[in-house]
Amino acid sequence: MxxxxxxxxxxxxxxxxxxxxxxxxxxxxxxxxxxxxxxxxxxxxxxxxxxxxxxxxxxxxxxxxxxxxxxxxxxxxxxxxxxxxxxDGKKTSCWLFTSSYIWHGAVQLTVLFMMTTHWCGCLVYLPTILFYYWFGHMSSNYNRFLKESERDLLQLDFITRYQLGTFITLSTFFGTGFTLFLASEPEELIVHAFIILFSTVFMVYILVFLLKVYMTLFSSTIRYNELMNQVKEYMRHKQFPVPLQKRVKTFYSQLYQKRYYKEESVLECLSEELRNEITLHTCRVLVDKVTLFKDVPASAVGSVLGCLKPEVYLPNDPVLRAGDDGNCMYFIDYGTVAIYSLKGVEVCHLEDGAHFGEVALLMRDSKRLVTVVAVEITQLYRLDDIDFRQYVFTNQILFERIQTLASQRMHEAVLVDRQFQRDREKFNEKPIEFSETSI
Incomplete structure (x- = not known):
């Protein structure tokens, strides 16, 4: 087959x-x-x-x-x-409020930028104000940027002065303000140089913050891209054919969902009780789908779920082969698999929440009676033979349900094979008629 x-x-x-x-x-x-x-x-x-x-x-x-x-x-x-x-619409709308670090940092930077712009705009007029309070009159040597003959600040309203100072400050922050600030006095040049230096440091601080936010948000994506670069170099070095390269890329994309993480590092510091709670939460959909776990005590279900190991299969990947030794059973998290009998006849499809492979664990010779092939990208949870005997055999409800279902599946597979054998025999016994035109 x-x-x-x-x-x-x-x-x-x-x-x-x-x-x-x-x-x-x-x-x-x-x-x-x-x-x-x-x-x-x-x-x-x-x-x-x-x-x-x-x-x-x-x-x-x-x-x-x-x-x-x-x-x-x-x-x-x-x-x-x-x-x-x-x-997940609610999650998307509330993202701004749940990401407290980024949200608070953005608000803090916005307020700091507004305050800095305000005080730097006021600082532009510092030499003129000090001269006025010291000597009692406005000097004509200052405020050349006003482009007026007398350049007297008292003749301008507050809004005009504030707008002009803010405009010069923003222009300096974004690197275009030196030509706008017409000055010849050393005091004004010192003030403007201070504004340029401060704006440069502030913009570098903003850039560092944005880079930190980017690394925080896309850290797992960056690691995934690094991993995929290594995989691509490995496949290029080993000269993988194009179809095999596509299957490998699809496998990694399905396994990590384009975000790389180490599950062992995440769970190793947690307590056993918290790990079991995470396992129950992760497999809650599986528990709801699998009828085998219905009305079974939560402690027994948690013990079984704690032993499950995830596996991902691509379309047309064989999961089990008829005749092989059976050392585990599988639960389908999502996806579809096709069941074939010993003679290669397709029996049925199993979908989300179904399980298979338990028949071999109940037989003496532990031989697989069917072949299982993934129809689409499928994620399975594997339960090994040791854990199966430890937790399933000791629970009467689980054992009786699996034993009943295994007997039913064995009977169905035998009936399909017998029907296939009868159809083949009828086809072989049917005589072949030749017409005159074919002769």
Missing amino acids: SLKRHYCQLGFASESMLPKAEGRWDSFCRGLRKICQVTDLHPETKEHFRSYPALVNERKINLMRGCNLIHPMSVARFQGQVHFKHS
């Missing part, structure tokens, strides 16, 4: 979940509704709907909400006509 590409042998309904069209107008309306549904061609679809069943479920919800709805991840995606609200 070739496992390079999956050709589904099971008859499913339409992927769009729409009724069949009976005429041209119905076909036209059906096409419009189809392009308004969520599609896997959208680049952001996999971020919200990681498996095909989740995509189909979203299409059902889309149809229930109304025929005029245009999904933001559809082919006909228009920014002004979207009526769909993501489940």
Whole structure:
């Protein structure tokens, strides 16, 4: 049996979940509704709907909400006509307030910039004010930037003076203010030089803050890009073929979601109780989907979840092979797998929340009876044989449910193989008729 590409042998309904069209107008309306549904061609679809069943479920919800709805991840995606609200919309709107470090730093810098601009704008007139209070009259040698004959500050209103000082300060901050500040006296040149020096230091401080914010926000993304650069260099050095390079890149992209982190480093400092709580939270969707855990004590479920190890499989990757020794079972977090019998007949598909591989753990010879192949990108949780015997065998409810389901699956696989054998025998016994034209 070739496992390079999956050709589904099971008859499913339409992927769009729409009724069949009976005429041209119905076909036209059906096409419009189809392009308004969520599609896997959208680049952001996999971020919200990681498996095909989740995509189909979203299409059902889309149809229930109304025929005029245009999904933001559809082919006909228009920014002004979207009526769909993501489940993480609240998180997006509250991001500014939850990121306290960045928010407080931005507010602090804004206030500091406004105060600095104000005081530097006032500092421009310092030599003139000191001369006035010292000698009692305005000197004509100062304030050449006013471009007036007498250059008397008392003849100008407060708003005009403040606007001009602020304009000179902002121009100096952004590196264009020296030519605007016409001065010949040493006092004014010293004040302006101080403003230039202070503005340079302040702008460097802002630049450092922005770099720090960028490194804080995109640290995991930067590490992921560094990791991918190493992977690309490794594949180039080993001369990987292009299809294999694409599969490796897809695997890393699915595993890390373009953000690199070390889970061991994050969890090693936590207490055991906190780790178990994180495990339950991480696998809460799995617990809700798996009917095996229904009405099972939380302590037993937590013990099983604590032993699960995540694994990612790409489309057409074999997960299990018939005839191999079975040393673990799997739970499907998201994705779809195809089940093949010993004779290579496709039996069924298993989707989110299903589990497989437990039959071999209950048999004496521990041999796999079926072959399991990933149909799409699938994340599984592996439960090893040692943990299976320690936690599942000791729990009567779990053991009875798995034993019943294993017997049912073995029976179904045997029936499929027998039917396949009968169909083959009938095909071989059927005589081959030759027509005169073929002869």
